[in-house]
Amino acid sequence: MRYDDSPPPPESASATDPDRPWYARRSTLVVAAGTLAPVCLAGWLATQVLTSPGPGGPAARGSAASAASASLAAPPSGFRDAKPGVTPSGSASSSAAAPAAPKGPLSGRTVVIDPGHNSGNFKHGSEIDRQVDIGTGRKECDTTGTTTNSGYMEAEFTLDVSRRLRTALEAQGARVVLTHQADRPWGPCIDERARIGNEAAADAVVSVHADGVSAGNRGFHVILPAQVKGGAADTSKIVGPSRELGERIAGNFARTTGSAPANYLGSGTGLVVRDDLGGLNLSTRPKVFIECGNMRDAKDAAQLTSPEWRQKAAQGIAQGIVGFLGG
CATH class of the missing domain: 1.20.5 (Single alpha-helices involved in coiled-coils or other helix-helix interfaces)
Known part of the structure; x- marks a missing residue:
């Protein structure tokens, strides 16, 4: 923190008087x-x-x-040139004027949101192709994700929904951490994404995605972690709570968006279990992926590209998290 020193006080007056007159001559x-x-x-x-x-x-x-x-x-020392409500370091002011964090059913809870992919991944093929350990084997660090036929990128969709989701959760009092905000040229890798949730001691982690299968395949699905143990992977403690989280999200997502569970996998339940996703295998916190729809189907794409629908998607996911955490 920068402090501007006030002008130094004048030097102390000399204790020595001016030369005294000389009185030695007697005349x-x-x-x-x-x-x-x-x-x-x-x-x-x-x-x-x-x-x-x-x-x-x-x-x-x-x-x-x-x-x-x-x-x-001048304002008080240490706050000169600072913007209202902001300290010189740029952090929010702790004064009484600063708005208090909202209280809500998620107060004291931490949620990590993982926006799938990164729009810069297309330009960093060699970096994202690097193999990383996912416990049961090795897999690409990350992938580019998919796009709609008109070029709307999955990475753009996931970041937009994740930011909307963060706003909804913070309004409920949660502390929210995003694994990235496209503030890096590519990635993060799937093992780093898992590590961010683990190190945050998240009460819930949701990775936001959209699918890219052939046209005619419609609907959303939630991916749950399988029972996995190998290398750095051990999902034994999170399989149960992750399923509960996934069920809560699936039910609220369908109700809020009006979307149906996927018609091409999950037997109409909207729930799928997988053991090949490093983001799930390496997680030690309850975690799920949600594929919000199929970007390659024109009807689903029309929803995914709609800001109003993306807001509903974020609200549905948020309601599922609130229900899971007991709000």
Whole structure:
């Protein structure tokens, strides 16, 4: 934090008096000189006070006046040039004027949202193709994701829904962490995405996606972690709670968006179990993926590209998380 020092105080006045008049000679001239000396001395002292740069002189008075003006005009030390409600370091001010964090059913809870893919992945093929350990084997660090036929990228969709979801959850009092906000050129890798949720000690983690299968395949589905144990992967403690999280999200998502469970997998339940996703295998926190629809189907794509529908999608996911966490 930067602090602006106020002007230094003037130096202390010297304790030494001006040279005293010399009275050693015993003569009438000395007596006369002695009579005149106090008057001269007083005049000399007045001149010194009026002209010297020391305390009380013009420089000192000017300095004091400037300091007084500055103290009235300038904000308190440490907050000079700061924007209202923001400290010099850029963090939110802790003053009483700052808005308090909203209280709600998720107060004290942490939710990690993982926007699938990254719009920059298309330009970083060699980086995202790097193999990483997912416990049961090795897999690409990340993938590009899919697009609609008109070119709307899955990574754009997932980030938009994730931000809407964050807003909805924060309004319920949750602490929300996003694994990224397209603030990096590519990635993060799937193992890092899992690690972010683990290190945040998240009460729930949701990875947001959209599918890219052939036209005619419609609807959403939620992917749950399978029972996996191998290498760094051990899902034994999260399989049960992850299923509950997934069921809550599926029910609320269908009700809020009006979308039906996928017609091409999951037997109409909207729930699918997989053991080949590093983001699930390496998680130690309850976690699911949601594929919100099929970007390659024209009817689903019309929904996915609609801001109003994306808002409903975020609300449905949020309601599922609130239900899972007991809100």
